[in-house]
Amino acid sequence: MSLGERLPLVGYTEMATPTMNGSSLLAAEACPPEVREILHAAISGEELTFQQGLTLATAEGSTLEALVAVADRLRRGIVGDAITYVVNRNINFTNVCFVGCSFCGFGRGPGAADAYSLSFDEVVRRAREAWERGATEVCVQGGLPRDLDGFFYRNLLRAIKHAIPEMHVHAFSPMEIDYGVTKTGKGLGSIPGTAAEILDDRVRKELSPNKLPAARWVEIITAAHELGIPTTSTMMYGHVEEPADLVRHILLLRAIQKRSGGFTEFVPLGFIHENTRLYRHGGARPGAKREEHLRVHALARVLLHGAIKNLQVSWVKLGFETSLACLQAGGEYVSPEEFRMKIRSIGRVPAERTTTYKIRRIFDKPENDPQTALAQLPMALTESHVTYAEGAY
Ligand code: SF4
Numbered sequence: 001m002s003l004g005e006r007l008p009l010v011g012y013t014e015m016a017t018p019t020m021n022g023s024s025l026l027a028a029e030a031c032p033p034e035v036r037e038i039l040h041a042a043i044s045g046e047e048l049t050f051q052q053g054l055t056l057a058t059a060e061g062s063t064l065e066a067l068v069a070v071a072d073r074l075r076r077g078i079v080g081d082a083i084t085y086v087v088n089r090n091i092n093f094t095n096v097c098f099v100g101c102s103f104c105g106f107g108r109g110p111g112a113a114d115a116y117s118l119s120f121d122e123v124v125r126r127a128r129e130a131w132e133r134g135a136t137e138v139c140v141q142g143g144l145p146r147d148l149d150g151f152f153y154r155n156l157l158r159a160i161k162h163a164i165p166e167m168h169v170h171a172f173s174p175m176e177i178d179y180g181v182t183k184t185g186k187g188l189g190s191i192p193g194t195a196a197e198i199l200d201d202r203v204r205k206e207l208s209p210n211k212l213p214a215a216r217w218v219e220i221i222t223a224a225h226e227l228g229i230p231t232t233s234t235m236m237y238g239h240v241e242e243p244a245d246l247v248r249h250i251l252l253l254r255a256i257q258k259r260s261g262g263f264t265e266f267v268p269l270g271f272i273h274e275n276t277r278l279y280r281h282g283g284a285r286p287g288a289k290r291e292e293h294l295r296v297h298a299l300a301r302v303l304l305h306g307a308i309k310n311l312q313v314s315w316v317k318l319g320f321e322t323s324l325a326c327l328q329a330g331g332e333y334v335s336p337e338e339f340r341m342k343i344r345s346i347g348r349v350p351a352e353r354t355t356t357y358k359i360r361r362i363f364d365k366p367e368n369d370p371q372t373a374l375a376q377l378p379m380a381l382t383e384s385h386v387t388y389a390e391g392a393y
Helices: 022-029 033-043 050-056 061-079 120-132 152-163 174-179 201-207 214-226 243-260 290-303 315-327 337-345
Strands: 082-085 088-092 137-141 168-171 188-190 231-237 263-270 349-353 359-362
Touching: 022 033, 022 061, 033 050, 033 061, 050 243, 050 290, 061 290, 082 359, 088 120, 120 137, 120 152, 137 152, 152 168, 174 214, 214 231, 214 243, 231 243, 231 290, 243 263, 243 290, 263 290, 263 315, 290 315, 315 337, 337 349
Parallel strands: 082 349, 088 137, 137 168, 168 188, 231 263
Antiparallel strands: 349 359
C-alpha cells in the first residue's frame, strides 16, 4: 500500500485466451447485434478497432453490464484472481510549479503561503523510514520550479540510492524528464507514465498549454523503453474529453506497447475537479461518476487485451467501493491490511508484488497475514496530496 497515497496491482499469469463463461455470454447475448459482435470478438482475443472501441465507449445500462462482464472475464484469463499491491511511499519533493495546468490542485507559485520544497535529507529520511517499514518502492515526483538546478534530479536519485541501494525508485514523469533530466546516472528503476492526461494536442491545449506535447510524451516514454527502463501508462478522464479521445488514447498506448513492451501497467485516473481552475471556470465536468469509472476500466481492459496485461485501479481517487466495482470490470489493484480484507470480500486473493510485477508474497490465508506497522506510519502533510503523484491529479 501506499504509505502516502498510491495504488497497486496484480501480477500476471500467462493463460490461454479465455472462452466466454456463462455470465459474460448471457450478458453479451442480450446486447444489440453490433455490440454483441464486438464483445464476441473481444472475448475471442481479437484486437478491437477504433470504431469498435468507440461503440463500447458509450455503453450504458445492460450494454455496459455486458462490457463489464466481458472485461472481468478477460481479466480473469490474463491475471487470474490475485489482486496485488506494492508497498510504496510517494514523496512529492516540491509543490512549486510554473507549468500551470488548469486541472491541477497541487502546484503552487514560489511565493504561496503553502509552497514547500523538501531538502534531499528530508527526502532520504522519508525513503529510509518507508524502507524500515517494509516499502520496496518510493514514487518520487514533484512540481517544476523555475530555478531547479540542472543536476537536481540526478542528485536526488543518487542521494536515495546511496542511502538505500535496494529501494526501487519509481521517479520523474516525462514532463520532469523533458524539463531537466538528461543524465540520471545509475539508479532509476522505472518512470511514472504520468503527464499523459489525454494524448491529443487539441485536448492538451485546453488542459495545459504549457505541458509537453503528446508526441514528446511518446518520444520520452519510448526512449525509456528502448533503454530498458519500464514505465507505467496513464490516462486522465472525466473532464473535457470526448469518448473518441479516450479510445484514441488507449489505442495509442496499445500501439506503443506492441512495439516496445515497456509498459508495466495502465492506470486510468479520474479527474478530481476540486480546487482546479479548469472546473472553476466552467471548462470541465466535475469528474466521472461510478458508471463512467466502470465503463472506462472495462473499455481499457477490452481494448488493451493482448497488449498491456495489468490494469490498475486507483483506490485513492475512486474510494473503496467504486474501486471494488472496477476490480470486477477488468481492473486489479491495491495495498495492505485493510486492502487485504477488501480484496477477500470480493472473493479474490491478495498478493504483494514488486514494482515490476514479481510476486513477493501471496496471502492466501488471513491467519497468516503479517502484522505490520504500516498503518501507523504518520502521513506527512505533503504526502496526503495526491495531485501529481501517480494515480492522482
Ligand atoms: S500537474 Fe504537475 S506540471 Fe501541471 S501544474 Fe500541477 S504540478 Fe505542475
